[in-house]
Amino acid sequence: MAKKKGLLSVAALSMATVLVLSGCGGNNESGNNGATGANAGNTGASNSGNGGKVETKELSFMFRGGTDEQKAYTKVIEKFEADHPGVKVKITVTAADQYATKLKAAITGKKVPDVFYFNYGDLRAYVNSGVLADITEQIEGNSNIDIANIWEKGVNLYRYDGNVVGQGQLYGLPKDLGPFALGYNKTMFEKAGVPLPDKDKPYTWDEFIEVNKQLTKDNNGDGKPDQYGTGFNVNWSLQSFVWSNGADWLSEDGTKVTIDDPKFVEALQYFADMQNVHKITPSIEDAQTLDTYQRWMKGELAFFPVGPWDMPTYEKLPFDYDLIPYPAGSTGKSATWVGSLGIGVSSKTKHPQEAAELVAYLTGSQEGMQMLVDAKVQIPNLKDMAATWAADTATKPANKQEFMDIVNDYGRSLPGERTYNAEWYNLFFTDIQPVLDGKVTAADYVKAEQPKMQKLLDKALEQEAKSKQ
Amino acid sequence: METKSNLYRKEKYYGLLFILPPVLGFIIFGLYPTLYSVYSSFTDMDGLGQMNFIGLDNYKELWSDELFHKSMFNTVFMMIGIPIGLILALLLALGLNRGIWGTTAFRVIYYIPVISSLAAISILWQWAYNGDYGLVNQFLDLFGIEGPNWLADKNTVKPAIMLMAIWKGLGYTMLLYLAAIQSVPKDYYEAADLDGANGWQAFWNITWPMVKPVTFFLVVTNIIGGSQIFTEINIMTSTGGPEFSSASVVFYIWQKAFGNLQMGYASAMSVVLGLFIFIVTLIQFRLDKSNQND
Known part of the structure; x- marks a missing residue:
């Protein structure tokens, strides 16, 4: 009997240890589940509204921001969907301070969203490990966006040639620049x-x-x-x-x-x-x-x-x-x-063309940028738009x-x-x-x-x- | 005869089928991540893809990592709150057990923090501890005491978090104690009364020994929980406090794993923490056993 009890307590102890060790993983798991749950809700809604279409390409987009920013970006994405029939965007949004953890958990769990925000400091890590896709071709071949019209300083934060940041292929574009x-x-x-x-x-x-x-x-x-x-x-x-x-x-x-x-x-x-x-x-x-x-x-x-x-x-x-x-x-x-905060494309995405298109729309298109600037959540990414914006001394x-x-x-x-x-x-x-x-x-x-x-x-x-x- | 054994065999399978979900759940969500984390503690895993076996390097580095020592010390230091919380809760339970007026109301009041979200509570206390406008300092001000800026001073940040943890856990502990006290048979007290024991003697010789299993349970679970303190710290002092003075081990693990791409190193820390908890709990079980043999 005594022996049995001993065994039991060992079992209880190992359970306790297991709980500690897996605690961290468990939390991430639930975090992800929460996100997927939210997505599932979105998908359901958008699919039912789009029942007539034959083929819908679905992109997942993860970003962060305060309430004003969330509203502004959701609006731009609705516009994007309207301009691109057949493309649906699933949005996952988090509060600013939880974003980094959530993204890292998504990467570790191999569930990287098609399009996502990332910190420019992480560019090398994400490129070296094959998380980010090279979007040079899609961006340079996109007629809606003139890359020379975006701040060089901003664009160069997302160029990387395998050794040095600031030159080489493009792995993202700046969502905005934040001058302090x-x-x-x-x-x-x-x-x-x-x-x-x-x-x-x-x-x-x-x-x-x-x-x-x-x-x-x-x-x-x-x-x-x-x-x-x-x-x-x-x-x-x-x-x-x-x-x-x-x-x-x-x-x-x-x-x-x-x-x-x-x-x-x-x-x-x-x-x-x-x-x-x-x-x-x-x-x-x-x-x-x-x-x-x-x-x-x-x-x-x-x-x-x-x-x-x-x-x-x-x-x-x-x-x-x-x-x-x-x-x-x-x-x-x-x-x-x-x-700066970048927007990049996952190397595992099924729709690289559409994903890059979304990045371009959010960071460099006249219509997308104008909506964001009007919502006063950021300064313009585009030089010509910025000139007009800065000239307004009334506000x-x-x-x-x-x-x-x-x-x-x-x-x-x-x-x-x-x-x-x-x-x-x-x-x-x-x-x-x-x-x-x-x-x-x-x-x-x-x-x-x-x-x-x-x-x-x-x-x-x-x-x-x-x-x- | 044959049909009966058939039935039994079937029953056996049904039985196995019924225990399958929790066992599977344990293997998938418990055992596998644990073993994986033990394995990754011997690698340079960065959480992005890279994972090379590097032997004991992580553990060697841990040995001389000042911040790990500091966070370990902080974690153990904050456990000072555990006995304080237990004593307060026991006193409260004894008080409520006397059937004073409004017992039910008090029980509810003390239990509210337990059912509230820890994140919400942490934010509330963060405001309460604010040096300028915080509730705590305003209260101290009534007595002419100028309170410190609790969470920004390395000497007060740990006690401040400890105090909040005590407050949060009080209701739960109190309720368990109350239940234990109420299940002590009344005839013990009657017998003690007849023998002329005073209140203190009755408490010390009847109540305290009778609630001992609850105390043991609470100490064990509180130490396991206390070793993993994280949410409060992450919210109230998001950088680990001035000079890392409030960072717990789990906080440091989180920082390494999700902030600095050192998943392998973080795993090594969680293995050490797991072993630490295992050993401490083992000692407690041993002590409890030797007590029971007395």
Whole structure:
């Protein structure tokens, strides 16, 4: 009897272990099932509406976005279906933060959608492993789309020749480009009697601190400021300061972590000092990133980053805002990053022609792009359309040209996207808090962090080399 | 005679047929993924297609991976909440067992968090912990205490998540304890009463031993569950907290597998975690056995 009980408990134990081990897989499974379930619903609906047709080519399309974006894209796809009789598109859509996991699960489970969004940083991994299809022919042979009319910078993010990104065959097209500009609260400047910033001449770092100090104020007289210069999120704004000071995270050839460069240290220290020395941002106790966003919306901050995706929300702000270039460090030039999300085609698709057609429709066709721009979910991909769009200074922000300048001129890719994976780059931000809190100097930090990051970068390079075999 | 054995044989097949679905389910959704994950822990699988056998390399790397050690420590640290939760739940159960007014209402109130979605609860608590406008700090403010920015401070983020987990599990634990307490035969207490035992003695010598199997069950399941803590962390501190101070093992596994194309390495971590849970549970069973022999 005792023996039997022992056996039972071993069985129970192994069950427990099995549950742990398979837990991860199980979740993905259910995630996929959920997606298929949703698809099945869609298919059912579309098939019944299309009962008369003999042959329907069905494409699955997976994308992400907020509610506004989902609505806009669904509309464009309806238009696409109307323009292409015989082609039906099944839509799977997720919230932004779940998308990457879902896509990776779909790839692992060999259920890649025909057309899908992907992060441009993943281009090499997906091409090397044969997930993405080469769509050069279909795109160049498509009369509806003039590839020369799309930003080169955007298109080049999706060209890859097996070694270098930026040349070679086309494996996708940019859904859009996301220039990360700097905005300022015009109403606050006017109220405080501070001269407005010049949109053609960036502040120097010293000037920037000076202006911020003038705008950090205690309006209600409780001894604590309730209006601040700024409040940047280190994850998205440090880049501008590092780059405009002539430094970077990564060496030109992408093999060395270069954060121990004195110019990098200077930029990081400058960034941390905004809070700890100059006190032009909400204090540590007073704020974290979420709150600075809220404070900007409430009109308590003078400067805050603005992306094109913010425009619909910021339109309703209770104050007037506009865009300017980021303050310039020792190079004298402003710098910031420009993000992008690609749309690609699965190499396993049954309808490569139609799939590429859908990509072209969403990224480069006049009618598709116009609908998306009108819905205010992105800036135009097409140069001619963008020129008209930027010339409209009647709607906020007036200086839309700044977005265009970033895309055309000084916007760069995020360092983490230039490498096979971004683990090394993310570690920098995981450990950064003590520097921001003023407990560790920038110089000490980079010294301790560089070897750890280099180790992860080496690993990413090794992974990349392996994936090419 | 012959027909009877025929019947039995048929019955045997029917029996086998009936147990087939769960057994098949276990093999397809349990055993196979487990074995596959053990195998992939010896490879450099990237989740996209590549999968080469690399022997023990993943495990060797784990040995010196600072972030793995940190996430393991965080996971174990957050289990401090388990005994706290059990004690609170037992106290509550004892209280409710006294038949004070509104017992049913309280039972419902304490059980609401249990049936709520963990994701929704995590988002709610994320707001509650907000340094500026959060409920927690507003409450502390009433007493003149300036609360920290809970989730952004590496010293408070773990206790903050622990507190939420305790709150979430309280109702379930309490209900199990309540059921156990109510099933203790009344004559034990009567006998103790006659012998002149006070309340504390009655609790310590009757109630506590009688609910021990429930305590054991809860400790075992809570430790297994606690080792796999993920959702709360992923939602409340989406980057693993300042300096990775709230990242659990499962969070790190997820990050490696789905963020950094290192499925093989992630599998190695889940094997280690699985073994860890297996061993801890084994020890618990042993301890429980030796207790029972006393």
